[in-house]
Amino acid sequence: MENYIVSARKYRPTTFETVVGQKALTETFRNAIRQNHLAHAYLFCGPRGVGKTTCARIFAKTINCLQPTAEHDACNNCESCTAFNEQRSFNIHELDAASNNSVEDIRSLIDQVRIPPQIGKYSVYIIDEVHMLSQGAFNALLKTLEEPPSYAIFILATTEKHKVPATILSRCQVYDFQRITIADIIYQLQYVANKEGIEVEEESLNVVAQKADGGMRDALSIFDQLVSFCGKKITYKQTIEILNVLDSEYYFKVMSYALSGNVTDALLLFDEVLQKGFDALHFVVGLMQHLRDVLVCKDARSAILLETSDVVRKQYVACAQTCSPQWLFQALDLANTCDVQYRTAKNKRLTVELFLVKLCRLVQVLEQRMAAASVQQVPVRNGSSEAPRSDEQKKNNEVAHVTAVQSAAPQNVVKASLPVNGGKGSEKESVGAIRKMPRISGMGVRISKTDDEPQEVKSAIVQEKNESYTAKDVEQAWEWICTNYERDERWKAILSSSIPTLLSNGEVEIKFSSELQKVEFKSIEEHVLSSLRLHLCNDKVRLNILVEENNTEQKAFTNAEKYEQMLAEYPDLKVFTQSLGLLIE
Numbered sequence: 001m002e003n004y005i006v007s008a009r010k011y012r013p014t015t016f017e018t019v020v021g022q023k024a025l026t027e028t029f030r031n032a033i034r035q036n037h038l039a040h041a042y043l044f045c046g047p048r049g050v051g052k053t054t055c056a057r058i059f060a061k062t063i064n065c066l067q068p069t070a071e072h073d074a075c076n077n078c079e080s081c082t083a084f085n086e087q088r089s090f091n092i093h094e095l096d097a098a099s100n101n102s103v104e105d106i107r108s109l110i111d112q113v114r115i116p117p118q119i120g121k122y123s124v125y126i127i128d129e130v131h132m133l134s135q136g137a138f139n140a141l142l143k144t145l146e147e148p149p150s151y152a153i154f155i156l157a158t159t160e161k162h163k164v165p166a167t168i169l170s171r172c173q174v175y176d177f178q179r180i181t182i183a184d185i186i187y188q189l190q191y192v193a194n195k196e197g198i199e200v201e202e203e204s205l206n207v208v209a210q211k212a213d214g215g216m217r218d219a220l221s222i223f224d225q226l227v228s229f230c231g232k233k234i235t236y237k238q239t240i241e242i243l244n245v246l247d248s249e250y251y252f253k254v255m256s257y258a259l260s261g262n263v264t265d266a267l268l269l270f271d272e273v274l275q276k277g278f279d280a281l282h283f284v285v286g287l288m289q290h291l292r293d294v295l296v297c298k299d300a301r302s303a304i305l306l307e308t309s310d311v312v313r314k315q316y317v318a319c320a321q322t323c324s325p326q327w328l329f330q331a332l333d334l335a336n337t338c339d340v341q342y343r344t345a346k347n348k349r350l351t352v353e354l355f356l357v358k359l360c361r362l363v364q365v366l367e368q369r370m371a372a373a374s375v376q377q378v379p380v381r382n383g384s385s386e387a388p389r390s391d392e393q394k395k396n397n398e399v400a401h402v403t404a405v406q407s408a409a410p411q412n413v414v415k416a417s418l419p420v421n422g423g424k425g426s427e428k429e430s431v432g433a434i435r436k437m438p439r440i441s442g443m444g445v446r447i448s449k450t451d452d453e454p455q456e457v458k459s460a461i462v463q464e465k466n467e468s469y470t471a472k473d474v475e476q477a478w479e480w481i482c483t484n485y486e487r488d489e490r491w492k493a494i495l496s497s498s499i500p501t502l503l504s505n506g507e508v509e510i511k512f513s514s515e516l517q518k519v520e521f522k523s524i525e526e527h528v529l530s531s532l533r534l535h536l537c538n539d540k541v542r543l544n545i546l547v548e549e550n551n552t553e554q555k556a557f558t559n560a561e562k563y564e565q566m567l568a569e570y571p572d573l574k575v576f577t578q579s580l581g582l583l584i585e
């Protein structure tokens with residue numbers, strides 16, 4: 001019976017052509033060999049299982065080949081290639097820095113460097129996991145690494161480049177290996193499956209590729225695990241069972257329940273997930289990734305960002321058409337909040353269940369917000385395109401409109417009754433009432449001009465744009481802005497720190513105590529100016545922003561002067577000092 005060899009070793013690349021997912025780097029190596037531009041030291045860095053050590057071995061084998069091919073690959077027939085394939089080559093030396101990281105180990109390696117190769121041109125020294133070397137070992141390697149013999153080449157490999165000292169990096173050509181894409185992993189797994197005569201579903205390979213997280217070695221190890229469990233036929237259901245992967249169908253169901261507001265089924269589905277042994281946090285994180293993938297598929301151009309098979313991508317695209325971007329944004333925010341709170345929550349299951357309840361009510365909440373926004377902003381109607389309405393309907397609309405405006409005004413604003421249907425309120429009173437009503441975009445209530453408004457209100461709105469105003473009007477308007485500015489408490493404090501002054505030319509002068517406050521105020525100047533114009537019913541209001549100069553001179557007091565100041569405030573201090581015989585120098 002033959003000894004079993006795992007796929008990661010059996011199908012390990014032996015030429016640059018068979019290396020998966022690193023075409024740019026392999027072409028660079030081949031060109032360097034073709035042009036005989038070989039450096040004395042290389043540093044291969046990148047995630048695990050992406051081909052760093054494999055490329056180092058292929059590179060060492062190729063440069064020592066006695067009869068390279070026309071493409072400058074190893075021939076696999078000469079003595080040097082044969083010795084390498086049989087693992088008896090004395091030209092290639094490998095050192096595991098994770099277990100040989102002392103100064104003595106590096107000194108022993110340096111002693112070997114002095115021996116020239118017997119077969120081939122170069123002695124190649126591959127140091128794997130080089131970041132594990134001690135500081136003394138790095139120092140011992142420096143001189144030899146910078147000026148090795150002409151026949152010596154060092155190839156350092158690491159998964160953590162940031163731990164390698166800068167003195168080492170500066171002596172090497174650095175090559176960053178990238179994570180292998182899901183498509184490349186699936187292609188290679190399909191090749192291995194065909195070679196082994198194994199029937200496997202594409203969805204299964206997609207799960208394996210995602211589980212491998214960009215590492216080909218991990219993907220082949222998982223593939224061997226599936227073969228041991230499933231035999232010669234691997235199905236998607238068996239794959240998610242053996243790998244303990246939460247099926248994406250669960251997430252599609254959660255979205256369906258959330259969009260329909262079905263809280264009960266969502267909670268029952270979550271309980272089913274827990275009964276199968278999955279962690280609640282794993283479910284939340286998976287749902288976050290699922291929502292992100294659906295959001296990416298909202299646009300066909302960005303759907304290619306989804307690293308999955310074409311079949312699964314079509315499912316996400318179809319799901320993306322059932323929900324709005326606003327819903328996805330809010331759902332992602334809820335999931336992210338749940339993820340943060342879960343780690344510190346005492347009742348973790350309740351935290352996730354509350355998240356699911358909020359997710360199922362999200363559609364209703366968004367609809368309520370849209371309804372509230374439509375009530376606050378009454379659309380302008382074109383009288384010529386509307387059907388004639390009865391006098392009773394017009395009267396009801398006018399009363400409802402004025403009532404909505406008055407009820408939406410802040411409590412600290414004096415409400416004035418607007419004349420409706422030819423009421424007796426004077427035009428002056430109407431203008432004053434409108435002036436006192438807040439109409440700040442994004443901060444208060446906006447009065448919309450509609451055909452349902454009485455003629456007196458319309459004329460008042462037209463005449464208010466150039467109304468005269470007094471210093472008291474400016475002060476009242478400023479007080480309301482400071483009180484009702486809802487953006488940030490910091491802005492509110494800055495506004496409250498200054499009292500505006502009305503100048504003779506009609507400008508409103510604002511003084512701040514520091515240049516920093518002035519700079520901060522600049523970011524909200526347009527909002528404040530718009531609010532003042534609306535409150536003062538004058539579109540020509542201008543702001544004049546100044547910084548008060550602090551002319552107070554700092555004076556250094558002597559001890560005697562300080563004592564005199566204290567005596568002025570505390571006369572009994574003189575008796576106290578005399579009784580103790582104290583002298584002020």
